[in-house]
Amino acid sequence: MTEAPAILWFRRDLRLADNLALAAAADTGAPVVALFILDETDDPSLGGAARWWLHHSLASLGADLSRLGVALTLRRGPAAAALARIVEETGARRVFWSRVYEPAALRLDAEIEAMLRRRAVAAASFPGALLFEPGEIRSAEGRAFRVFAPFWRRAVAALAPGAPVRAPAALRAASAPPSESLDDLGLTPRKPDWAGGLREAWRPGERGARARLDEFMEEGARGYAAARDFPAREGVSRLSPHLHWGEIGPRQVWRAIARADAPRSDIAVFLRELGWRDFCHHILLAYPGLPDTPLDQAFTRFPWAQDDAALRAWTRGATGYPFVDAGMRQLWLTGWMHNRLRMVAASFLVKHLLLDWRDGERWFFDTLVDADLASNAFNWQWSAGCGADAAPWFRIFNPVAQGEKFDPEGAFVRRFVPELARLDAKFIHAPWTAPEHRLRDAGVRLGETYPLPIVDHAAARRRALDAFDSCRGARRD
Incomplete structure (x- = not known):
């Protein structure tokens, strides 16, 4: 009898290293189906520049998975329905994914967990996009912080990032289900091709993220506190798109920068920027209307x-x-x-x-x-x-x-x-x-x-x- 595979559903965790969902899927020993779903109903506002980045990040992820012996299956459509079809096609008994902390994504998680439960399929989701789960850092009264400084003081006191989880050396590959081609997802511009400046400026993918971090540690971390305000200088990390798409995790960045050969004052200022990113997500969880409704x-x-x-x-x-x-x-x-x-x-x-x-x-x-x-x-x-x-x-x-x-x-x-x-x-x-x-x-x-x-x-x-x-x-x- 063919062993039931595990589905590894990639979302905004397009990396192999320090990916807890990937590590958990690999630890089962089961053959793995690697899956990405372009869900334009869940995220209809995905902008043109972000779509360009996603195309190239998926290409990079697909190549990295291929070196482990696993194909990246691409599907499009509402994620819950697409995932249900993959479960039926493969006979999978377990699904692993990383959490996304936006209102629509949280609703989707609940929908998918219910769908999998009805099918007696085990579901497991994991953190990895932020330093802390949204809502984890609260005031002494148990309320969400609305001011960054006290939020960050409490967060720093609680933070103890461990060593990043290594990427697996290999994965057992399941029989790959049918896949859309990356080009068929239509993520890149056709005519006119306006992406020349993006191609010149960026290298999407996990290797590009790691190279960007290494370059910043060597050339940008020292003097960051002063240089970051001068746009003509190479004074900032430019890691934000890599972090957004999960090509590198914030704990990986934290651990690397905390050990950089730079003054503690520069390191502290940079790490506050990671904290500000977390703070934005904590506020969004507490106030889901944030994108449309003024808090004041x-x-x-x-x-x-x-x-x-x-x-x-x-x-x-x-x-x-x-x-x-x-x-x-x-x-x-x-x-x-x-x-x-x-x-x-x-x-x-x-x-x-x-x-x-x-x-x-x-x-x-x-x-x-x-x-x-x-x-x-x-x-x-x-x-x-x-x-x-x-x-x-x-x-x-x-x-x-x-x-x-x-x-x-x-x-x-x-x-x-x-x-x-x-x-x-x-x-x-x-x-x-x-x-x-x-x-x-x-x-x-x-x-x-x-x-x-x-x-x-x-x-x-x-x-x-x-x-x-x-x-x-x-x-x-």
């Missing part, structure tokens, strides 16, 4: 503007503020934006243009390779001033001052806004202040080769503060 209910009254032209200028990097535009063009070209620019660009949309933070949230979700529901929603609410642990609502970034401080020579702007590349650093963050002869020498014609500012900073700031005051019903101190 006063913001349900906010007088958001309707200005399609302004929104289009922002998405295209044509606001007339070079630091903002450079960040938005970096996003479009590479599928990623430096964190300093994410804050400045988000503040500009919400506070200079008075456009709804959910417009920005949707754009980021479509264009980021690391588009993560919890982090995207939480950070947009943080930028808008309506979320948990939000920046003071009256804090409005000056895009010129931000550029002058964090890109003082204009290197970042010159890279992504090449029409300003020949302009003096003195004027590059506010080209409208340059004398006409300086503009002419640099080949800049404001309003033609580069736009004039679509809003005046001082006037936009006054308008935003008035709007925030009216929304909250109280004046600022």
Whole structure:
């Protein structure tokens, strides 16, 4: 009699090392069916950049599994129905997977567990996407934290990451069921092919994640606390898409960085960034409406503007503020934006243009390779001033001052806004202040080769503060 296989259902854990679901499936000794399901009903908002990343990450995972003697089976459709069909086709008696902590994914887990129970199939799900399970870190009163600092103090005191689980040297392969081809999933752009910048910037997959971590430990961890705010430098890890897709686990990153040859102050600042990622997911669990509903209910009254032209200028990097535009063009070209620019660009949309933070949230979700529901929603609410642990609502970034401080020579702007590349650093963050002869020498014609500012900073700031005051019903101190 043929031995019943175990199904290993990959989700956002597209790696072999430190994958508890994979380790558990291997430990059974049963032949393994490796499965990925593209469930566009469960996650219909998977953006174009994320789809591109997923295609290449699956290609990498398939190659890694093949070296262990196992084929990666690809299916599409509602995950519960697709998984039920695979169980019937293979006669599997056990299913293993890693948990995803989004409202739709948690509902799906419950649906699948019930479906498997009806079929007398054992189900086992495992952590691995976060340092802590959402809801695990609570206040002394048992409530979810809404402020990061006390959350992180308690988390650090509780954290003791063990050694990552090694990838298995081999797996027993079950007879592979029919599979979709990766190309048939339609994850990559056809015509026009807009992904050239993504291909140049990234190496998706577990090996790419490990290489990125090694490079950061060697070149970026030392001095991280200061360098991370300067987008022209290689001062950040760029691990976010690898973490989002589970090509590397946060505990692997924690353990590696904690041992890096860098000052403890730099390491502590970096590890807080991992903690912030966890915090976003903890908030999403406590407030499932986070992607759509402001946590501060006063913001349900906010007088958001309707200005399609302004929104289009922002998405295209044509606001007339070079630091903002450079960040938005970096996003479009590479599928990623430096964190300093994410804050400045988000503040500009919400506070200079008075456009709804959910417009920005949707754009980021479509264009980021690391588009993560919890982090995207939480950070947009943080930028808008309506979320948990939000920046003071009256804090409005000056895009010129931000550029002058964090890109003082204009290197970042010159890279992504090449029409300003020949302009003096003195004027590059506010080209409208340059004398006409300086503009002419640099080949800049404001309003033609580069736009004039679509809003005046001082006037936009006054308008935003008035709007925030009216929304909250109280004046600022």
